[in-house]
Amino acid sequence: MSSFKQHLKVMIVDDQRTSRMLIRDALEQIGITQVIFAVDGEEALKAMMTSPCHIIISDFNMPKLDGIQLLKAVRSYAPIKKTPFIILTGRGDRELVQKAAQFGVNNFLVKPITVPVLQKTIEAVVGRLQ
Template sequence: MSFKQHLKVLIVDDQRTSRMLIRDALQQIGVENVVFAVDGEEALKSMMTTPCHIIISDFNMPKLDGLQLLKAIRSYPPTKKTPFIILTGKGDKELVQKAAALGVNNFLVKPVNVPVLQKTIEAVVGKLG
C-alpha cells in the first residue's frame, strides 16, 4: 500500500459542496481515505476517537472556527503534531499571522484545484508519489 493510499485525511467544512470538491480533488491525486466533519466541534470529537494523519479545515465555521480547532488540536497531546492546513476564501493577512502563531502547517485558498492541493499537502507530509 502506497503512502497516499494509507493517508487518512479529515476535511472540516460547514459547506457540503466544499467538502465534496476537496474530497474529489484528493481522490484525483490518489487519496481515498477521507472523513468529514461539518464544524470544528465535530472535528475535535472525531480526532479524539479516530485520529487522522492530516486535517484540512475551513476557517469560517459555526461552533469552533478553524483557528479555535487548530488551537484545540495543538493543545491535546495525542494530536498536537497532526499536520493542519487552513482553508480560506480570502488571503487575510491577520488570519495567516494568527494561524502561524498557533502552529498551522500550510494554507489553501478556495477554490481548490488539484495541483495546488497536492503541492500544499506534499509541502507538509512529503511526496505522495
Template sequence: MSLTKQTIKILIVDDQTTSRLLMRDALQQIGFANIPFAKDGEEALKMMMSSPAHIVVSDYNMPKLNGLQLLQAIRTYPATRITPFILLTGSGDREVLQRAIKLGVNNYLPKPVQPAALQKAIQAVTGNLP
C-alpha cells in the first residue's frame, strides 16, 4: 500500500490537551487524517511498539518520559529506528537541541507551535503525498 495523506500516521505526543488539538487541526487543514494522540512519552512508546506511526511529533517537557527519552527509545528499536521525529520545546535550551541532534532528531520547532511551521516541517518529511 502506498502512503497518502489519508493513510500516513502522525503521532502527536504532548501532555497538554490544547496543544494536541491545535496540532491535529493544523495537520487536518493540509489533508492528514490519521493523527493519534499520546499524553506522555511512556504512552507514546507503547503505541509505537504496538502500531508504529510513520512520523512522531513530540513535546520535550512531559511527565514519565520526556521528548528526548522518547526519541532515544524510538531510535533503539529496529522497526522505528528511522521514524522521522520532530521535537517541540518551549525552553529554547541549546543543550536540549544539541542532545536531540545527537540522538537523530529530524526537526525542531519552538512552542507555542505555529500551524504553518508544523505544516512545513511535516511536508518536509512527507514530500508531495497525494
C-alpha cells in the first residue's frame, strides 16, 4: 500500500543550489520523493501552471520574482490558488512574516532547517504524513 506522502509532489523554489539540495535531502528523509526545483519565482509560476505541485516551499530572497511576489501570483491564479505555500526565511523578519500572512501563506520555515522541523511544518499544512 502506497502512502500519502509518496504521492505528494513538492516544489522547492530557491536560487541557491545548496539550499535546494538540503531541502530535497530533508524531504527524502521524511519519505517525500517527488520533488521539483525552480530557481526563482518566475520559473516556479510557469511550472505550477503546466504541472501543479501539492506544496510549494519557497525562499523569500530571489531574483526576478521573490517569495512574496510568487505567493501573490499563486493566490491570484484560480487553478492553483489553494496550493499550500511555505516560505523559507533566514531571519526573524517581522515585516516579511506580516506581509506573507496578509497574502495567505500557510506556514514559515526558518533556515537552517532540520528534518523534524520540516516534517512538523508540512504536517501543520497537509496533516499527518503516514
